[in-house]
Amino acid sequence: MQETLVRPLSTDGASLLQIPLWRVRLKLFLRSIKTNLCLFSENPIGLVGVVLIIFFFLFMSAHPILMKFVWDPTIYDPVMGFESAIAEHPSAPSPGHLLGTDPMGRDVLSQLMWSTRAAFVLGLIAASVTAIIATTVGAVTAYYGGLVDTIFMRLADIIIMTPGITILIVLATLVDLQMIHLAVVLGVLAGFGGTTVIIKSQALTIKVRTYIEAARIAGGSDWHIIFRHIIPNLLPLAFLYMMFGVTTAIFTESVLSFFGLLNIRMSWGLMIYQTSVSGYLMDMSKWWLIYPASLSITMLCAAFYLVGRAMDEIINPRLRKR
């Protein structure tokens, strides 16, 4: 990214002044995206992940449209719906219900699609909270060092030492935990925990670069340096850990719902929990009650993880093939 910065500046100074700065920045930004996309598309593993994510995104977007135009809400609502035309529930897949119905007479496909949105929202909220906290804390601790550093690193130590799922299970049994709470708690835990340590070590290498020193000599304040020079350089890494964060968040939510500990309308984990409560967990002849939800969890988690790995190979040049 640094080499590309030089080119527009090396052109004639007078003509440069006529171009507004934001345009130069936009051009640079698009160019860096283009190079990174090229690098990314060389990696078939990352592409598998992207295709899966796009598939789930379309799958999720189709639900409101279907509900509005095709499906009758009284039958197909993921939580309140009931299929009265079929006498016995759970019923096997049929033209009206492509993935059958669950023991309470609701459409499994509709539940699956609705839960995709829940998974996306949860994962992205948790990962964004993580990224924001980890980048800010990592940059600030690396820049100031000293007492700030000690406090936040000890905090990170405690969080790393704490088994997250175990604590969340205990908390979820004692208090009423909703999806959005869980997303924020997961984000905060990861943000102050392991991710901060990784981002901080990266920030330490940026802090000693010459352009930071140049910014300081030019009279930039601490906050200016942190937010305009250090954090932008941390963003690729933060974005990478966002991908892994999404995986963790979706997995944790599914486990907690699987134990029936969350107060949410519908999710993949909850679908399996309801299967288990109604006693169909080991009944493989009713495969549509457990396979679709479990496979969706696995595939969406894997998709984000694959994208994260592919990005890792771009951001970390030591892993590149050439």
Add this chain to the structure above:
Amino acid sequence: MRRYLIQRIGQNLFTFFLFLTLVYLLLDAQPGDFGNIYLNDSRLTAEQRQVIREQLGLNRPVMERYLSWLGSLFQGDLGLSFSNSMRPVISIIAERAPRTIILFLSVTILANLLGFAMGKMLAWRRGGAVEYAATIAGVGLFTVFVPWFALMMIWLFAYKFNLFPLGKFIDPVLWREATVEANTIFLRMMLTGLLTAAAWISWLFATRRFNPGWRKAARWVGTLIILTLPITYWATNGLGRYAADILHHIALPVLTITIVNFAGTMLLTRSSMLETLREDYIMAARAKGLPEAMIRDKHAARNAMLPTVTSFILALAFVMNGGVITETIFSWPGMGLTLLKAAQTQDIPLVIGSLVFTGALALTAHLGADLLYAFLDPRIRVS
């Protein structure tokens, strides 16, 4: 190095102390208190409840209760479990902790050995179709929804092929006439296992100085001899069939979690190997004309091992995360299942006890990691 170790031990102990404080305060801040469950008897009047609450010390300020809890913790007293007819928490932990530790210790060791070997090969054969397939399969296993995968394994091996029992720790029919407790046998199995492992590892170290010509033969013969000793011990003491029953029950959980866990190590070793393979000393080794297998195993893999060791130790620290899931699915009566049951019945002393156990496990693992790092990384050892 001594300064480094003392510093790390001090930091870890301090973190553990903070963890204990956090656990206590977190559970104390929850709605309701210990007394609500204990006093759940409708025949009691409000005044009687108040008296009992005062006798239990539940009306005292938080700091006072915290300090007295901390005091009894250091005397090994974790209180009584409400849901287990007032049995001391410490005895419940002593009974169930070995089951969790053994299950996950064997799984973690197996998974890491397998993952390291596979990851090494993957990095070595980079770019082929095999590598892509293995990576995608590895990521799939790494992110698989564990409860579902475990159910599939139970369905396949226990139900369809009828190879293993469906779950639980022992078969009650077989144990009806047993004169010894299951835990006694389990502890003895643990001891023999540890002794065998120790003997085997020291034999491997002892043979390092042997002549390379017959080193391999010596290792195999030694391994066979070391393996026959515990087998004859269990075959002759009359308790063999009980031990075999426990082994029969532990096999499927071990198999399942190993398959889930090895993928993580495999992917990590692969990345770490790829970084190491770019180092100059690998090129130097190639230029010397060393055989490829030697470059891979002795020069690259040894240096790529450090992150794998960390992940191994951290996996031990997070045993409880997986423990709750796996033990619930396999109804394995270890600490994970205990914690979940205790949390669901609001048996706060047992919850706190289990969390203290979890923290102690993590503390031990982290201390072990620091020791190993000091041993493995010369940069720490020398300075």
